[in-house]
Amino acid sequence: MAWLLPRLIAGLVALLVGGALGYLIGSPVHAPVLSMLLGGGCAVGVVAALDTLRGVRLIAWLRGPQDESAPRDAGFWGEIGYRVERAIRLREQGAAHEKTRLAQFLAAIEASPNGVMLLDANEQIEWCNSVAADHFGLDPQRDRLQRVTNLVRAPSFVSHLQSQRYDDAVVFRGPRGDATLSVLVRAYGDGQRLVLSQDITERERADAMRRDFVANVSHEIRTPLTVVAGFIETLSNLPLTDVERKRVLSLMSQQTQRMQNLVADLLTLAQLEGSPRPTVDRWVSVGRMLAHVSGDARSLSQGRHEIVAATVDDAVQIAGAESELLSALANLVNNAVRYTPDGGRIEIGWRLCPDGSGEFSVRDTGMGIAREHLPRLTERFYRVDGSRSRETGGTGLGLSIVKHVVQRHGAVLDIASEPGKGSTFRIVFPAARVRFLEPAPDPRRQLEATSAEAAADTR
Structure with missing residues (x-):
């Protein structure tokens, strides 16, 4: 109520001053009382008009956007303008804060x-x-x-x-x-x-792959287990000759080896999926790897195929994990031996591409693969001919292992095949993973020199 007393005092002072002036003006005309009343009324009216003007200015500010400060008048209307402006500014700050919080909340949901x-x-x-x-x-x-x-x-x-x-x-x-x-x-x-x-598309796909994987593994293991169990029952209940017993034990050994190969391939896949990518500072000799896999191929073939392997200088190296690279190359070579008829030809090669990348290839003269099967060859347990794959001792995981090794080394697997004309499997390693140790000449420089000489001769 501090604003009330000054307003009353201002009104009283105006009344007294106006009355006094009116009395002085009205005395000469012998109407002092009337002039005093008129003077006091006029003075109070002036004060009221000024007060009303201040109120009108405040109302005009309230009706506007309130971008500017409220009228800075003294007294009652100045106090009201200050408090109203303060309330408006506090509300604007609160609204801006809530708007910022809402924007942050929506941005967080947007990032979900x-x-x-x-x-x-x-x-x-x-x-x-x-x-x-x-x-x-x-x-x-x-x-x-x-x-x-x-x-x-x-x-x-x-x-x-x-x-x-x-x-x-x-x-x-x-x-x-x-x-x-x-x-x-x-x-x-x-x-x-x-x-x-x-x-949940990927999760559904992963669940389906896991179910298929468990079903395939169960099927692959159940078949040899059934055979082994049947032979054990045969040995237990039937009198067999030495020749028959040796044959049964040989078949049991084959089925046991098949299960061991399957478990070994499964462990290899698990290790590839769970280990970090090979670094680029570990170098492996290409010539040594080719010699190793070609020796294994000849041992598996036992002279039934013509196997031709490229000879590569030990100075040519690839960056990667030697065990993984050998596993991938061996799977390609072993598949070529298994699926190429007797008397066929298998070529194990290595060449340098013009862009500096290195290409390992396995070419055979086997039965070939129809085009519709090529995109799915690297799937686990996918077989073009399941019965033939099992006869040759394959687990159905070899090309899946090759795919994982290729991806982990930043390489590319290319498969070209046609029924009746054989197949060619190529692994192309990027140039960053291929190097040549001195004093061996860099074949890339030789290719550049040959290209330059050919261009000069053309001119």
Whole structure:
């Protein structure tokens, strides 16, 4: 109430001053009382007019955008203007702070790897992040305030949303058909709903691969175990001659070796998937590796094939893990031996490409592979001819091991084959993983010199 007393004093002073002036003016005309009353009234009116003017200025400021400061008047209206402006500024600061927090919150939701969509009580889209828009095929701006069931028409999603039972997530195919979505709905507020979506395509694919892998491993192991169990029962219940017993034991040994090979390949794959990528500072001699795998090929062939291996200087080296590289090359060479008929030809080669990369190749004159099978050859347990693969002792994991080794060394696996004309498997190593030790000449320089001489002769 500190503003009331000054206003009363100002009004009283104006009344007294106006009355006194009126009395002095009215005395000569013999009307002092009337002049005093008129003078006092006029003085109070002037004070009231000035006070009203200040109020009008404050009201005009309040009706405007309040960008500028409130009128800085003294007294009552100055106090009101100050307090109103302060309240407005505090509210603006609070609104700006809340707006910043909302923007940060929405930015955090936008950065989420999962889709987030807000629905009102009428199932209309209030807001969604870009991930949810991609999952459901929506436009975050255009589709706002649209009924979600008019835009996302998957029957399982619509029935789940309208069922009002949101304990479990619903899984369905995305609108483009290339993704599997898991959608969880949660109710909040006054009939509003929060829709959380997640792309589980890779997880579903991984689960399917894991199920197929377990089924394939179980099948691959069960077959030799059944054979071994049958032979054990035969040895236990039937009197066999020495020749028959030796044959049974030989077959049991073959099946046991088959299971050991399968377990060894599985362990190799697990090691490749779980270990870090090979570094580029460990160098392996190409010539030594070719000599090693060609020796294994001749041992496996036992003279049934013509095996030709390239001779490479020990100064030529590849950066990588020697055990992994030998495993990949040996799998390619062993496959060529297994699937090439007797009398066929197998070529194990190495060459330097014009761009400096190195290419290891295995070429055979076997039965060849139809084009439709080539993209799936590196899948685990994939066989073009399952019965023949088992007869040759293959586990179905060799080319999968080759693929992993190639990827870990930054190389590329190329397969070319045609039924009846044999197959060619190439592993191309990048130039950064190929080097030549002195004093061996760098074949790349020889290629450049030859190209330069050919160009000069042409001129």
